[in-house]
Amino acid sequence: MSAAVKVQFNNHFRKVNRTKRRYRALRGSAGSGKSVNIAQDYILKLGDPKYAGANLLCVRKVNETNRNSTYAELVGAINRIYGARAEEYWEVLRSPLSIRSRVTGNEVIFRGMNDVRDREKVKSINFAHGKLVWIWVEEATELQESDVDILDDRLRGILLNPNLYYQMTFTFNPVSAQHWIKRKYFDYESPDVLAHHSTYRQNRFIDPAYYRRMERRRLEDPDGYAVYGEGEWGELGGLIFKNFVIHDFDISFQMFDTMHIGQDFGFNHANAILTVGVKDGEFFICDEIYVHEMDTGQIIEMADRKELSKYLSMYCDSAEPDRIQMWQNAGYNATAVVKEPGSVQAQIDYLKQRKIHIHPDCVNTIKEIQQWSWKKDKKTGLYLDEPVNFMDDAMAALRYAAEPLRRPEMQYSNQRFGSW
Ligand SMILES: Nc1ncnc2c1ncn2[C@@H]1O[C@H](COP(=O)(O)OP(=O)(O)OP(=O)(O)O)[C@@H](O)[C@H]1O
Ligand SMILES: [Mg+2]
Numbered sequence: 557m558s559a560a561v562k563v564q565f566n567n568h569f570r571k572v573n574r575t576k577r578r579y580r581a582l583r584g585s586a587g588s589g590k591s592v593n594i595a596q597d598y599i600l601k602l603g604d605p606k607y608a609g610a611n612l613l614c615v616r617k618v619n620e621t622n623r624n625s626t627y628a629e630l631v632g633a634i635n636r637i638y639g640a641r642a643e644e645y646w647e648v649l650r651s652p653l654s655i656r657s658r659v660t661g662n663e664v665i666f667r668g669m670n671d672v673r674d675r676e677k678v679k680s681i682n683f684a685h686g687k688l689v690w691i692w693v694e695e696a697t698e699l700q701e702s703d704v705d706i707l708d709d710r711l712r713g714i715l716l717n718p719n720l721y722y723q724m725t726f727t728f729n730p731v732s733a734q735h736w737i738k739r740k741y742f743d744y745e746s747p748d749v750l751a752h753h754s755t756y757r758q759n760r761f762i763d764p765a766y767y768r769r770m771e772r773r774r775l776e777d778p779d780g781y782a783v784y785g786e787g788e789w790g791e792l793g794g795l796i797f798k799n800f801v802i803h804d805f806d807i808s809f810q811m812f813d814t815m816h817i818g819q820d821f822g823f824n825h826a827n828a829i830l831t832v833g834v835k836d837g838e839f840f841i842c843d844e845i846y847v848h849e850m851d852t853g854q855i856i857e858m859a860d861r862k863e864l865s866k867y868l869s870m871y872c873d874s875a876e877p878d879r880i881q882m883w884q885n886a887g888y889n890a891t892a893v894v895k896e897p898g899s900v901q902a903q904i905d906y907l908k909q910r911k912i913h914i915h916p917d918c919v920n921t922i923k924e925i926q927q928w929s930w931k932k933d934k935k936t937g938l939y940l941d942e943p944v945n946f947m948d949d950a951m952a953a954l955r956y957a958a959e960p961l962r963r964p965e966m967q968y969s970n971q972r973f974g975s976w
Contacts (some may be wrong), residue, residue, distance in 0.1 A: 584787040690724075780946065
């Protein structure tokens with residue numbers, strides 16, 4: 557492949573990228589390099605004439621989340637590997653998502669496994685050239701075992717090109733020792749399975765700030781750290797929100813009864829800004845800004861660039877009046893949320909009773925809500941009435957955004973669509 561500018565791999569994935577076993581199961585901590593590695597591996601192979609006739613299917617439980625994960629990773633890999641010549645070698649389409657090598661004609665397509673329709677669609681996949689030979693299931697613990705069996709069934713038949721082989725790749729954080737994925741691929745040795753483990757410490761591209769955040773997690777959220785810091789099979793119980801769904805929805809302002817913004821300030825912790833719509837009492841998280849180690853001036857610049865609304869009320873953490881002032885000076889409609897003893901629990905109670913819809917582009921909010929849990933009493937092992945104090949920044953922004961509805965008596969200014 558003569559176009560390659562330069563491609564860098566982490567050594568600990570060498571075996572993974574060479575194996576032809578039918579299943580590659582990659583469990584690992586957050587940030588261990590799994591997704592980047594698999595994306596680069598596939599782009600090199602799909603663009604290589606040796607693998608002519610190979611096609612890749614990328615699967616997430618919710619199809620729309622492919623856009624910001626598998627698709628974004630593969631496009632990133634193309635740009636890193638091919639540099640300025642990316643377009644010459646690859647055809648990349650955003651709607652519908654698709655990627656095709658101009659050299660080999662090999663293609664990538666993207667699907668979900670969320671309902672009957674999704675499953676039927678997977679059964680009828682066809683390619684213009686060659687066959688479906690590779691499947692990448694990203695965040696594989698989101699899927700049911702039966703979904704994986706349906707996918708597995710798709711990889712069969714004689715392959716004309718002797719270099720081709722069928723293979724499924726799973727990337728995930730090991731969220732539960734009871735999970736089917738452990739039983740299926742990790743509990744016994746099989747010549748068909750390459751089971752792999754990795755942590756962020758083996759990823760040479762991780763920056764020191766990430767190490768510091770992980771160290772904080774180790775202290776503040778030991779159960780979460782075991783899974784997301786060590787990549788060990790964990791037991792993440794006590795989830796706070798289960799009442800959420802991830803799906804695409806129209807973000808026109810007409811759609812909602814009210815709309816506003818919640819902001820939780822942070823520097824070492826993330827600074828999270830969520831734009832939230834409310835319709836018939838249900839919450840819709842439409843958009844997020846989620847950054848680490850940026851000062852308020854930089855975040856305001858970013859919000860300006862993203863055209864965050866200056867008309868919507870923005871509910872912020874009252875502990876930081878100076879930052880609220882800066883947002884006001886920049887023209888944003890920022891106000892402090894009044895905090896009282898017990899208000900975090902009351903906000904959580906309020907939100908638990910409502911359906912929370914999350915737009916698939918809000919990747920950090922999705923990550924947080926899937927792991928935000930109650931603290932555990934070390935002695936009794938029982939969950940306490942207090943949330944874990946880690947990766948809770950988008951959740952704080954969501955709590956603030958709920959305040960004007962939860963406490964109408966506070967007379968927070970409540971912008972309606974008409975006043976845009
Ligand atoms: N080969 C690479 N070249 C350049 N940067 C890399 C490479 N591998 C990983 N990185 C960097 O490390 C970060 C984390 O890697 P990646 O997203 O692949 O981790 P992950 O194991 O998929 O994490 P998670 O479990 O959270 O999904 C990437 O965002 C990227 O900045
Ligand atoms: Mg990943």
